[in-house]
Amino acid sequence: MNSQFYVAASGLLVEERRVEMIANNLANLSTSGYRSQRSFSAIFEALDPGASPELAAVNRAVALGGAYEAPGPGPSRPTGRGLDVALPEGALFAVETPAGRRYTRNGALGVSESGELIDSGGRRVLGSGEQPIGGLTQAATITADGQIFDGDQARGELLVVSDPEQVLRPEGNNLLTAAGDDDRLKPVATKQLDPGWLEGSAANPISELVLLVEAQRAFESYQRIVSMTMNDVNRKAVTEIAG
Amino acid sequence: MQRAVWSAASGMQAQQLQIDTIANNLANVNTSGFKRSRAEFHDLLYQTVEAPGSPTSATTERPAGVQLGLGVATSSVKKIFSQGDMKKTDNPLDVVVEGSGFFKVLRPDGTTGYTRDGSFTTNGDGQLVSAQGYALDPPITIPSDATTVAIGRDGTVSVTQAGQTGSTEIGQIELANFINPTGLLSLGGNLFQQTSASGDPVDGTPGLEGLGELQQGFLEISNVSIVNELVDMIAAQRAYELNSRTIRTADDMMQQVNNIIR
Numbered sequence: 001m002n003s004q005f006y007v008a009a010s011g012l013l014v015e016e017r018r019v020e021m022i023a024n025n026l027a028n029l030s031t032s033g034y035r036s037q038r039s040f041s042a043i044f045e046a047l048d049p050g051a052s053p054e055l056a057a058v059n060r061a062v063a064l065g066g067a068y069e070a071p072g073p074g075p076s077r078p079t080g081r082g083l084d085v086a087l088p089e090g091a092l093f094a095v096e097t098p099a100g101r102r103y104t105r106n107g108a109l110g111v112s113e114s115g116e117l118i119d120s121g122g123r124r125v126l127g128s129g130e131q132p133i134g135g136l137t138q139a140a141t142i143t144a145d146g147q148i149f150d151g152d153q154a155r156g157e158l159l160v161v162s163d164p165e166q167v168l169r170p171e172g173n174n175l176l177t178a179a180g181d182d183d184r185l186k187p188v189a190t191k192q193l194d195p196g197w198l199e200g201s202a203a204n205p206i207s208e209l210v211l212l213v214e215a216q217r218a219f220e221s222y223q224r225i226v227s228m229t230m231n232d233v234n235r236k237a238v239t240e241i242a243g
Numbered sequence: 244m245q246r247a248v249w250s251a252a253s254g255m256q257a258q259q260l261q262i263d264t265i266a267n268n269l270a271n272v273n274t275s276g277f278k279r280s281r282a283e284f285h286d287l288l289y290q291t292v293e294a295p296g297s298p299t300s301a302t303t304e305r306p307a308g309v310q311l312g313l314g315v316a317t318s319s320v321k322k323i324f325s326q327g328d329m330k331k332t333d334n335p336l337d338v339v340v341e342g343s344g345f346f347k348v349l350r351p352d353g354t355t356g357y358t359r360d361g362s363f364t365t366n367g368d369g370q371l372v373s374a375q376g377y378a379l380d381p382p383i384t385i386p387s388d389a390t391t392v393a394i395g396r397d398g399t400v401s402v403t404q405a406g407q408t409g410s411t412e413i414g415q416i417e418l419a420n421f422i423n424p425t426g427l428l429s430l431g432g433n434l435f436q437q438t439s440a441s442g443d444p445v446d447g448t449p450g451l452e453g454l455g456e457l458q459q460g461f462l463e464i465s466n467v468s469i470v471n472e473l474v475d476m477i478a479a480q481r482a483y484e485l486n487s488r489t490i491r492t493a494d495d496m497m498q499q500v501n502n503i504i505r
Binding site: 021023026039064081106108113138171172205208213219220226 | 248251307
C-alpha cells in the first residue's frame with residue numbers, strides 16, 4: 001500500500017507512547033522526588049544505503065528515539081519533620097533492596113523498629129561507609145551536612161551520590177537503578193542538604209498539559225493522513241482508475 | 244492508550260486518597276492530642292519499550308532507552324508526631340506531654356492503648372480515666388475527700404485531703420516511647436496500638452530517658468495546620484482535574500482511531 005499510510009501509522013504509535021508517558025507524569029504530581037519522563041523522536045530508515053533517492057525520501061517512518069528524565073528539582077516545602085530531607089539537584093540517597101543497591105530522591109526517611117534509618121518504602125538507607133545506619137530512636141535528626149544524630153549522639157553520615165553520566169533509570173517505587181555493570185555511584189564531594197524540607201514532584205502541570213495537547217493534535221494530524229489515504233486516495237484508485 | 248488511561252486513573256485514585264487524608268486532618272483540627280497524617284506516593288513499575296544500550300548497528304548503541312511508567316500508588320499514610328500547641332485549660336486533670344511519649348491506658352480487651360490526649364477525668368470509683376473511660380495504666384485512684392490534685396513534671400500525682408495540711412503522693416503517671424512511632428496503628432478515639440513496625444514500648448518516667456515532661460492544666464491541641472492543609476487540598480484538586488483531562492485526551496484519541504474509516 002501507499003507509503004504515506006505507514007509513515008502516518010508510525011506517527012500515531014509515537015504520539016500514543018508520548019501520551020502514555022505524559023499520563024504517567026501527571027499521575028505522579030504528588031510523588032516526592034519524581035522526575036518527568038520526556039521522549040524524543042527519531043527518523044527511522046530501514047533502507048539500504050544504495051536505494052534510490054526517491055525511495056529514500058518516502059520510505060521513512062518516525063519512532064521514539066529514546067526517553068530521558070527532565071531535570072529537577074521539584075518544589076520543596078517545609079514539613080517540620082526531623083527526618084524529612086530535601087536533596088540538591090543531582091544528588092541521591094543509596095538504599096539496600098533484596099535485588100541490590102538502588103537510589104532514591106525521596107527524602108521522607110524514617111526509623112525502623114530495630115532503630116535503623118529507612119526510606120518511605122522501609123528499605124535501609126546506606127551511610128557513608130556503605131552500611132545501614134543504626135542505633136536510632138524517634139529523636140533522630142539529620143543535619144545539613146548529612147550527619148545523623150540521635151539526640152546529641154552522632155550515629156553516622158548519609159551516603160549521598162550523584163549521577164553525572166546519567167546511568168540511572170527509573171524502576172518504580174521511587175527507586176532508580178544503575179543501568180551499567182557498576183552500580184556503585186560516586187559520593188558527592190560536599191553534602192548540602194535541607195533537613196525539615198521535602199521535595200515534591202518535578203512534574204510541572206503546565207508543561208505536561210501543553211505536551212499533552214501537542215501530542216493529541218499531532219495524533220489528529222496523523223489520523224487525518226491515514227484516513228485520507230484509506231478513504232480518499234485508495235477509494236479513488238479503486239473506483240475511478242480501476243472502474 | 245490503555246496505559247495512559249490506567250496511569251491517569253491511578254493518579255485520580257492517589258489524589259482522592261490525598262483529599263481523604265486532608266479531610267480527616269481538617270475534621271480533627273480541634274481534637275486534642277490528634278496527630279496529622281500525610282499521604283506519600285511512589286511511582287509504579289516501568290515497562291521497557293526500548294532498552295538503553297541496545298545496539299543500533301554493529302558499532303553503535305542506543306544512548307537512552309524508552310521506559311513507560313504505569314502510574315502512581317500510595318506508599319504510606321504517615322502520622323506526623325510533631326508537638327501540637329498547648330492550650331491552657333486550668334482543669335487539674337488535663338495533662339500535656341512536652342516532648343515525646345504516650346500515656347498508657349487499659350483498653351476493655353485487656354491490651355494497652357497509647358494516647359497523646361491527656362484530658363483525663365475520674366470515674367465513679369475515683370480512678371483516673373481517659374475521655375473514653377479507659378483507666379490509666381498503672382491505675383491511679385483519687386480519694387473521694389481530696390481537695391486538690393497536683394501532677395508533677397515527673398508524673399507524680401499527689402493530693403491534699405480534707406482536714407490535712409500536707410499532700411500525699413498517690414501514684415505515678417508513666418509514659419511509653421517507641422523507636423518508630425510512625426509505625427503505630429491508629430485505632431480512633433485518639434488511641435494508638437503497638438505493631439511490629441513501631442517496636443516494643445519503652446516505659447519510663449516523664450522527663451527521663453528522652454521522654455517529655457508533663458504539664459498540668461494544659462491540653463495538647465491537634466498539630467494540624469489549616470493553611471497547609473488547604474494549600475495541599477487545592478493542589479490535590481488541580482492534580483485530580485489534570486488526570487481526568489488525561490483520560491479525556493486518551494479517549495478522544497481512541498475515538499479518532501475509530502473514525503479512521505468513514
